[in-house]
Amino acid sequence: MPIHLARRACGLTALLAVAALAVAGCEADPAKSASEPPAPPALPAAPAPASRPLTAAELVAAALPGEESPEAYGHPVSVRKTRAGDRKSEVSDAACEQLLAAVHARRPSRPAPAVVEQTFNWKNDMNGGNSTLASYGNSGAVAVFAEVREGLSTCRYYESPAPAPTMTYKGTVTGAPAPQLGDEAVQFEITAPTEMGPHVTQYTVVRTGSVVVTFTKLSVGGLDPREFPPALIAQQISRLQQAQR
Numbered sequence: 001m002p003i004h005l006a007r008r009a010c011g012l013t014a015l016l017a018v019a020a021l022a023v024a025g026c027e028a029d030p031a032k033s034a035s036e037p038p039a040p041p042a043l044p045a046a047p048a049p050a051s052r053p054l055t056a057a058e059l060v061a062a063a064l065p066g067e068e069s070p071e072a073y074g075h076p077v078s079v080r081k082t083r084a085g086d087r088k089s090e091v092s093d094a095a096c097e098q099l100l101a102a103v104h105a106r107r108p109s110r111p112a113p114a115v116v117e118q119t120f121n122w123k124n125d126m127n128g129g130n131s132t133l134a135s136y137g138n139s140g141a142v143a144v145f146a147e148v149r150e151g152l153s154t155c156r157y158y159e160s161p162a163p164a165p166t167m168t169y170k171g172t173v174t175g176a177p178a179p180q181l182g183d184e185a186v187q188f189e190i191t192a193p194t195e196m197g198p199h200v201t202q203y204t205v206v207r208t209g210s211v212v213v214t215f216t217k218l219s220v221g222g223l224d225p226r227e228f229p230p231a232l233i234a235q236q237i238s239r240l241q242q243a244q245r
Contacts (some may be wrong), residue, residue: 051209051244054135059116059211062243063133064236071123080105080115096158096173099151102144103205103214105134113140120232127218129228131236135211145184145207152186179230182208182237189226197221204228208237209244 054062056079066075091097101107105115113134120129136144155173162169169192176187185206192199197220204215213236217228 051141051211053137053210054114054240054243056114056116058243059114059133059135062236062239063116063118064120064131064232064239073121073123075118075120077116077118080117082112091158091160093155093158095151095153096155096171097151098147099155099173102147102151102212103132103203105132105144105212105214107144107147109136109140109144111137111140113137125224127220127224129215129217131216132214133211133236133240134213137210141207141210141212144212145205148186148205148212152188176202179204179206179233181233182206182241194220197223200226202226202228204233206233206237208240211240211244213237213240 060077060079063077064075066077067073091100098107105113113136116133118131118133120131122128134144135141152173152175157170157172160169160171161167171190171192174189174191176189178185178187185204187202187204189203190201200219202215202217202219206213206215215228215233215236217226218224219226
């Protein structure tokens with residue numbers, strides 16, 4: 001009897017081994033041969049080429065023309081000169097201060113960017129608009145735009161001294177859908193109450209290569225258009241792209 005039981009155990013062990021081999025055979029991919037060589041490892045993606053930084057003179061040349069339509073009457077361009085003793089912005093919220101410093105090219109940067117400012121004057125538009133073109137060396141433009149996104153993610157409200165000494169600017173920040181422009185872009189509005197009605201400034205910020213350009217359009221009391229002309233924004237981005245080639 002012990003011999004009979006031992007034979008049954010051996011037979012069971014053999015059956016289990018055969019079953020294990022069958023399962024392993026079912027899990028294998030029959031379409032692949034055992035002699036097929038392994039796939040080569042994927043090569044890392046090539047880094048995007050760095051865009052050439054522009055000088056102040058090149059930014060001036062790439063700025064929009066002064067009379068782009070019959071409704072316009074002059075768009076003066078000027079190179080910003082950094083002056084010692086410039087007053088630091090007094091903004092109550094740190095995230096908002098970071099956002100405003102980045103979009104207006106006021107953040108510390110080494111090397112310092114070349115910055116050009118342009119004022120837009122249109123007929124039947126009392127407040128017009130402005131643009132700031134800033135070209136950064138190395139990867140400065142990418143870092144600045146990252147600060148724009150970071151500040152915009154948490155900045156909702158801030159206070160700062162108004163031009164009148166007894167008044168305080170109280171700005172509420174509202175995000176808007178980002179336009180499909182340049183390498184990356186954001187858009188938002190800052191609204192503040194005034195005696196003449198809501199003071200609304202639209203910001204459109206675009207990075208194209210080494211340049212971060214900010215377009216602002218002011219409307220007070222709903223009397224002016226609230227939007228910077230999209231066709232002019234697209235034209236400016238195209239001119240900057242051409243200048244960096």
